[in-house]
Amino acid sequence: MTETAPQTRNSSSRAEATLVSKAEASVLRDFLRGLLRVLRANPLTFVGFILVLILSVLALLVVLVPVVTQLLLGHTILLTPFDPNELTTDYGQPPSTSHFFGTDNLGGDIFSRILTALPLDLAIGFGITGFALLVGGGLGLVAGFWDRPGTIGGVVSLVILRVTDVFLAFPSLVLALAIAASLGRGTGPAMLAVLVTWWPYYVRLTRGEVLAVKHQPYVMAARAAGVSEVRILFRHVLRNLLEPLLVYYTLDIGTVLVTFSTISFVGIGVPLSVPEWGSMVELYRRFLQTQPWTVLSAGGAIFVTVLAFSLFGDGLRDILDPRSRRALVQAAIPSTLMAKAAAAAEA
Amino acid sequence: MQMAEALLDIRGLSIDYEVGAGVFHAISDLSLQITPGRVLGIVGETGSGKSTLAHAIPRLLQEPPARVRSGRILFRGVDVLELPRWKLPLLRGTGIGMIFQEPINSLNPAYRIFDQVAEAVAVRKLRDSGQTPTLFQAVEPHDYSRGKPVKTGPALLHAAIPHLPGIGTGARREALRTEVLDYLKLVRINDPETILDLYPHELSGGMRQRVMIAIALSEKPALLIADEPTSALDITIQAQVLTLMKELLEEVRTSILFISHDLGVIAEMADDVGVLYAGHLVEFGPVEDVYTNPRHPYTKLLLRSVPNRYKTDGPLPALTGSVPSLAKIPPGCPFHPRCPLAREICSQDPGPVLERAKGASASTHLSACYFSEEVATIG
Numbered sequence: 001m002t003e004t005a006p007q008t009r010n011s012s013s014r015a016e017a018t019l020v021s022k023a024e025a026s027v028l029r030d031f032l033r034g035l036l037r038v039l040r041a042n043p044l045t046f047v048g049f050i051l052v053l054i055l056s057v058l059a060l061l062v063v064l065v066p067v068v069t070q071l072l073l074g075h076t077i078l079l080t081p082f083d084p085n086e087l088t089t090d091y092g093q094p095p096s097t098s099h100f101f102g103t104d105n106l107g108g109d110i111f112s113r114i115l116t117a118l119p120l121d122l123a124i125g126f127g128i129t130g131f132a133l134l135v136g137g138g139l140g141l142v143a144g145f146w147d148r149p150g151t152i153g154g155v156v157s158l159v160i161l162r163v164t165d166v167f168l169a170f171p172s173l174v175l176a177l178a179i180a181a182s183l184g185r186g187t188g189p190a191m192l193a194v195l196v197t198w199w200p201y202y203v204r205l206t207r208g209e210v211l212a213v214k215h216q217p218y219v220m221a222a223r224a225a226g227v228s229e230v231r232i233l234f235r236h237v238l239r240n241l242l243e244p245l246l247v248y249y250t251l252d253i254g255t256v257l258v259t260f261s262t263i264s265f266v267g268i269g270v271p272l273s274v275p276e277w278g279s280m281v282e283l284y285r286r287f288l289q290t291q292p293w294t295v296l297s298a299g300g301a302i303f304v305t306v307l308a309f310s311l312f313g314d315g316l317r318d319i320l321d322p323r324s325r326r327a328l329v330q331a332a333i334p335s336t337l338m339a340k341a342a343a344a345a346e347a
Numbered sequence: 348m349q350m351a352e353a354l355l356d357i358r359g360l361s362i363d364y365e366v367g368a369g370v371f372h373a374i375s376d377l378s379l380q381i382t383p384g385r386v387l388g389i390v391g392e393t394g395s396g397k398s399t400l401a402h403a404i405p406r407l408l409q410e411p412p413a414r415v416r417s418g419r420i421l422f423r424g425v426d427v428l429e430l431p432r433w434k435l436p437l438l439r440g441t442g443i444g445m446i447f448q449e450p451i452n453s454l455n456p457a458y459r460i461f462d463q464v465a466e467a468v469a470v471r472k473l474r475d476s477g478q479t480p481t482l483f484q485a486v487e488p489h490d491y492s493r494g495k496p497v498k499t500g501p502a503l504l505h506a507a508i509p510h511l512p513g514i515g516t517g518a519r520r521e522a523l524r525t526e527v528l529d530y531l532k533l534v535r536i537n538d539p540e541t542i543l544d545l546y547p548h549e550l551s552g553g554m555r556q557r558v559m560i561a562i563a564l565s566e567k568p569a570l571l572i573a574d575e576p577t578s579a580l581d582i583t584i585q586a587q588v589l590t591l592m593k594e595l596l597e598e599v600r601t602s603i604l605f606i607s608h609d610l611g612v613i614a615e616m617a618d619d620v621g622v623l624y625a626g627h628l629v630e631f632g633p634v635e636d637v638y639t640n641p642r643h644p645y646t647k648l649l650l651r652s653v654p655n656r657y658k659t660d661g662p663l664p665a666l667t668g669s670v671p672s673l674a675k676i677p678p679g680c681p682f683h684p685r686c687p688l689a690r691e692i693c694s695q696d697p698g699p700v701l702e703r704a705k706g707a708s709a710s711t712h713l714s715a716c717y718f719s720e721e722v723a724t725i726g
Binding site: 148149151216217218220221222223224225226227228229235236239240320322323 | 405407410411432433436437438439440441442444445447449452453454455456457458466467470474546548559562563566
């Protein structure tokens, strides 16, 4: 560009500027288009993506609608058809048009309770695993990458791993129960209890993956090219950890929900007045034979959520892996279009 | 020897591997020099310590299990072994570049070819512009990667922070693009524009090795170490890559340490050759002299065992015995149990440190054998 003749310089630099801004815009557009194509090419991912989207929007609405109506109208309007804690006289009703998922033994509308629990359960699933991923993953990254004995990194790595071992040595559920019990009943203490016990697994997982990736020839090649260690860690190692970590993370959301419900089950977690799927399953378990819709609805909610995140996570893995991404994108483009493009390229 | 001029000067280097089974002496008391602009070939059998040597120079050995027992590696007057760990990235790439044996996994599977070449170009540009500290004050005449004056600054900070602000998008990317294309063209990649956007798994082994060569060259290293760059490739691709490297030698004047187990490849590529046996450098000299007039029994026997298609009578004269385990290198000369010239002294005395070979024409032709003048008598 610098070699252009003076008279054309202006126009060419303008052309260059547009080229650059176009290139910047097209990166985002390409990414979004690519995402859309992948989603279409892989229907299961698409289902997962849509489900996650619906669940997230619903959760947001459940939280926002009462607040916004309170502000605007002066009185609260719930998104749910009934107050989740209202005890009607229609107890033990099977699903009907007025009670979509039926009512429980005390006359509570199960659909309303499940919907009300959605934000809390998403927060539990996302929050606890997310925290574990960040903290455990970060520690595992450091412990795995700088583990040369006799260096500062080696000592730090050793400390991280031994502390992790201490946590892993306790049965995590017992530890969580002990913490929850000592903190008293409530949603917050229960979350904190699971939070404390959850991250060590991520340290181990991440460290193992780092150890595998850091001995790959491409890491040595990057090092030989003079790339700094920190950059190698973040650009070359971390990028290749994303796939296994993401899959584990999405599957783990379900496990967290189940563990959380166990704490509620023994009576030291979420108070019964707060709708939460896990505690609802435990609460309604007794009615499996007489009022099966109660426990099945609550269990179904967990099932759908876990399924949604698993499918979505699996799809994300495919997008992150260049090998499957290219195949997916090719599958997503109609073959007639490919033929047309090939013809155009030849002409 | 021209000590002062040597680009790389290795003195008395010994490297061990300490593993559960014992101590393996991968390199024993090795000394060699590379003068600017020369191509030094190192030839040796599997397990003779070739790769250990290649990895030791830019400090890429994994320590432990590897341990440098003694010796010095002077690169442009700086002792590489004395450098603190955080300074090592400054040595690598622009100072000492490297091409590896396995092109299949040497590219990060997650990034496009463009990003991988651009990373190397960016590393060099930052050093040229003085944004990252440089290890070497003096820029020697052979060094075509002449940088601007060294800026001293918070060097530690520079080295600790991932000092490439991302290859990124937009203008920075466009600026690097031309240069990346130039290097892909340099290694004779057809249609480099398309290759830019491909992932490593979409390229063949030969193409990947070309990209690796492009990456190494794009940093304009003063010394390029090629560790068996063609061994993992099939024979036709091997020939293509060798031809390419030979052509590049003409275009890019850089010193090369070329490591191979293939005598033919070394003859093709190198000016000087060093013969490695069980971690010992047994002979060193200009390729022609060493090949036509070997002055160490091992070299002689090794050359004799190369298949010759004009001599089809009789069995191939293979070396008797086998390479000693690096954990149990025989006392005295490591080659004496297999040597036809072996005397009493050979099993007791480790032999002379590389000395001017008797009966050799070139003054730089060195041998580690007391009886170098008798080597010609081996049938």
